[in-house]
Amino acid sequence: MTSISSASPAFTGKDPDHRLFGPLPDVQGEAGYTESHPARVGFFTDTSVCIGCKACEVACKEWNTLPMDDSHGTRDTMGLSGMSYDNTGQLGANSWRHVAFIEQVRTVDLPMPTFGRPGDDRQGSSPSPAAHDHPDAQAHAQASVLNAEALSEFDPQTGQSGTDKQVRWLMSSDVCKHCTHAGCLDVCPTGALFRTEFGTVVVQQDICNGCGYCVPACPYGVIDRREDDGRVFKCTMCYDRLTDGLMPACATACPTQSIQFGDLDELQARADARLATLQSQGVETARLYGRDEDDGVGGNGAFFLLLDEPEVYGLPPDPIVTTRELPAMWRAAGKAAVMIVGAAVGAVLSSRRPQ
Amino acid sequence: MTEGIATPGGGWRRADGPPAETRKKKRKGGRRGRGEVAMVDDVEFTSYYGRPIIKPPVWKTPEVPLYLFFGGAAGSAAVLGALGEFTRRPVMTRSAHLFAGGGALASVVLLVADLGRPERFLHMLRVFKPTSPLSVGTYILSPFSGLAVATAGLHVLGRWPVLRRLAGVGSAVFAGPLATYTGVLLANTAVPSWHAAGTQLPYVFGASGMAAGGGITMALTPVEEAAPARRLAVTGAVVELAMMQKVETDHGIVSEPYHEGKAGRLLRAAKACTAAGAAVTVAAGRRRAGAVLGGALLAAGSALTRFGVYEAGMASARDPKYTVVPQRERMAARAVADHASTVTS
Ligand code: SF4
Numbered sequence: 071m072t073s074i075s076s077a078s079p080a081f082t083g084k085d086p087d088h089r090l091f092g093p094l095p096d097v098q099g100e101a102g103y104t105e106s107h108p109a110r111v112g113f114f115t116d117t118s119v120c121i122g123c124k125a126c127e128v129a130c131k132e133w134n135t136l137p138m139d140d141s142h143g144t145r146d147t148m149g150l151s152g153m154s155y156d157n158t159g160q161l162g163a164n165s166w167r168h169v170a171f172i173e174q175v176r177t178v179d180l181p182m183p184t185f186g187r188p189g190d191d192r193q194g195s196s197p198s199p200a201a202h203d204h205p206d207a208q209a210h211a212q213a214s215v216l217n218a219e220a221l222s223e224f225d226p227q228t229g230q231s232g233t234d235k236q237v238r239w240l241m242s243s244d245v246c247k248h249c250t251h252a253g254c255l256d257v258c259p260t261g262a263l264f265r266t267e268f269g270t271v272v273v274q275q276d277i278c279n280g281c282g283y284c285v286p287a288c289p290y291g292v293i294d295r296r297e298d299d300g301r302v303f304k305c306t307m308c309y310d311r312l313t314d315g316l317m318p319a320c321a322t323a324c325p326t327q328s329i330q331f332g333d334l335d336e337l338q339a340r341a342d343a344r345l346a347t348l349q350s351q352g353v354e355t356a357r358l359y360g361r362d363e364d365d366g367v368g369g370n371g372a373f374f375l376l377l378d379e380p381e382v383y384g385l386p387p388d389p390i391v392t393t394r395e396l397p398a399m400w401r402a403a404g405k406a407a408v409m410i411v412g413a414a415v416g417a418v419l420s421s422r423r424p425q
Numbered sequence: 426m427t428e429g430i431a432t433p434g435g436g437w438r439r440a441d442g443p444p445a446e447t448r449k450k451k452r453k454g455g456r457r458g459r460g461e462v463a464m465v466d467d468v469e470f471t472s473y474y475g476r477p478i479i480k481p482p483v484w485k486t487p488e489v490p491l492y493l494f495f496g497g498a499a500g501s502a503a504v505l506g507a508l509g510e511f512t513r514r515p516v517m518t519r520s521a522h523l524f525a526g527g528g529a530l531a532s533v534v535l536l537v538a539d540l541g542r543p544e545r546f547l548h549m550l551r552v553f554k555p556t557s558p559l560s561v562g563t564y565i566l567s568p569f570s571g572l573a574v575a576t577a578g579l580h581v582l583g584r585w586p587v588l589r590r591l592a593g594v595g596s597a598v599f600a601g602p603l604a605t606y607t608g609v610l611l612a613n614t615a616v617p618s619w620h621a622a623g624t625q626l627p628y629v630f631g632a633s634g635m636a637a638g639g640g641i642t643m644a645l646t647p648v649e650e651a652a653p654a655r656r657l658a659v660t661g662a663v664v665e666l667a668m669m670q671k672v673e674t675d676h677g678i679v680s681e682p683y684h685e686g687k688a689g690r691l692l693r694a695a696k697a698c699t700a701a702g703a704a705v706t707v708a709a710g711r712r713r714a715g716a717v718l719g720g721a722l723l724a725a726g727s728a729l730t731r732f733g734v735y736e737a738g739m740a741s742a743r744d745p746k747y748t749v750v751p752q753r754e755r756m757a758a759r760a761v762a763d764h765a766s767t768v769t770s
């Protein structure tokens with residue numbers, strides 16, 4: 071039987087102010103779940119501790135039995151991207167986690183006085199002045215092993231490669247954002263994409279007819295069609311594991327807790343604290359991405375701590391859910407339809423009748 | 426200081442490339458402004474190895490552009506046919522309805538052929554979602570095609586004129602939305618050049634449908650009866666050219682794909698065909714040869730417009746520049762607005 075889908079928070083009339091965009095305190099409730107639904111879960115991916123090991127990619131492929139593909143999304147080929155240590159290349163139908171890898175350099179002024187280890191001539195390898203300025207900074211540093219100091223001292227990410235050049239590696243495990251307002255879900259004409267009781271966005275493979283509309287609707291380029299199969303695939307946040315009370319495979323496999331899974335509220339608080347810690351240690355480039363519930367997609371269920379601009383990692387700097395503009399487009403289509411009928415009536419009325 | 430990750434920007438750049446992809450564009454004209462081709466002369470932006478941020482549509486060509494064309498042309502023809510029924514133009518009515526029926530059938534076939542799992546076409550009818558133009562479109566196309574094919578069939582049978590009129594009017598009700606919803610279908614995506622033109626594409630496609638539907642009906646009808654078709658075709662051509670001009674100039678950097686490469690060539694050819702078709706129709710539409718030539722040119726122009734718009738969107742999806750730069754501009758504008766509001770308050 072045909073029914074108005076409850077799969078989209080739009081047009082349910084429950085929150086007239088935020089139906090197509092904006093914050094939604096209770097996504098599952100908006101999607102029609104009753105009060106007793108589980109809490110919304112998510113991923114917090116802290117890229118400052120990612121070591122680029124790709125355990126998450128492997129665990130995801132294993133658990134979800136994803137076919138092989140190369141860095142261009144071509145199935146059944148072994149191919150190196152030739153651009154970096156990243157040979158996955160992008161998220162796609164067969165890659166639901168993708169570890170981005172960026173090697174960056176910069177020149178530094180030489181010579182600089184060096185402290186610390188012999189041969190270590192990087193600028194300011196002495197302890198951070200911030201650590202001395204703040205009385206509680208020492209406590210901070212001790213509380214977190216994975217702090218900025220540690221990153222700088224021990225991590226190849228920021229290691230020294232030459233005399234006048236510094237090199238750092240940025241690594242970030244990308245994934246479906248499980249948007250609060252998911253473009254893919256809004257545009258799916260079959261209801262194959264739906265909001266789960268955990269607040270995540272999942273494709274029902276027995277429903278999807280491969281229309282492909284969700285593919286260009288995702289502002290992050292996540293979801294894609296498996297060409298030999300005809301249907302679309304993307305991260306389910308291990309829906310099967312969640313229903314059995316298990317953590318998603320990637321978060322379970324991550325050896326550095328770069329991928330953290332949990333209730334979204336809790337993760338958001340944890341991320342805010344982590345950002346404050348890093349910033350108090352002078353890591354001014356740290357920022358949260360997808361955390362802001364006032365952004366164009368109402369915030370992400372899977373959000374990130376990044377160390378550079380989003381586009382450096384291949385993420386859109388200011389994504390919006392495409393349906394935010396849909397009411398205006400529908401009005402235009404309605405008026406244009408009236409224009410056609412009006413023009414046709416005008417054309418008939420202004421023409422002399424044949425005798 | 427913990428250098429390295431500590432300094433904002435910090436002078437970091439990708440190890441194996443320039444700091445940002447820098448593109449030099451030929452500067453056309455002076456400052457960017459309305460009505461003038463907005464060429465950004467030197468865009469700096471960062472991307473992940475130049476890879477696209479969004480996924481380009483996986484729809485097939487020529488299926489989808491042809492679907493857009495047939496939907497629009499068949500829709501306009503159905504409206505003409507319904508009006509012809511009540512104004513004693515039997516031949517125009519018949520040819521318009523025959524074309525509308527054929528076009529509707531072609532639309533359905535093309536749409537189903539584009540699915541990754543065509544056998545699951547009926548899954549479209551499980552739900553009705555106003556947020557999905559494809560869902561809404563299915564509920565427009567299904568009744569339209571049923572009624573248009575029935576009308577055409579009754580013309581061929583030559584029986585039950587009352588039923589035929591009812592079906593014809595019924596199909597005309599769905600015809601306008603069918604011709605214009607396709608603009609929303611493309612625009613309701615993250616594809617930059619389509620999304621930005623979201624309130625203009627329905628007019629472009631609707632007018633383009635008028636030009637094609639009117640033109641084809643005109644070509645298939647004796648000239649004495651075809652006056653409404655001629656007028657509809659010329660009106661459509663004029664509106665199509667005007668609206669396309671706005672799409673191509675209003676949107677700054679995301680208007681660029683409409684001028685460049687394959688899309689640019691297709692759209693220039695479309696303009697030439699549409700303008701020539703309109704001119705031929707006005708000058709020689711009352712002669713048989715003129716009507717056929719004009720109708721063919723208008724139909725070609727309409728089809729080329731669909732292919733051109735489609736290609737422009739694909740090009741804008743493939744290049745991260747069109748995703749990043751407008752979003753950065755939006756953020757900068759918001760920052761300025763925020764700053765202004767804190768200063769004044
Ligand atoms: S990131 Fe893309 S695929 Fe994931 S929920 Fe959002 S719109 Fe859908």
Ligand code: SF4
Nearest residue numbers: 258278279281282284
């Ligand atoms: S491809 Fe499948 S999941 Fe995507 S919009 Fe179409 S039916 Fe929905």
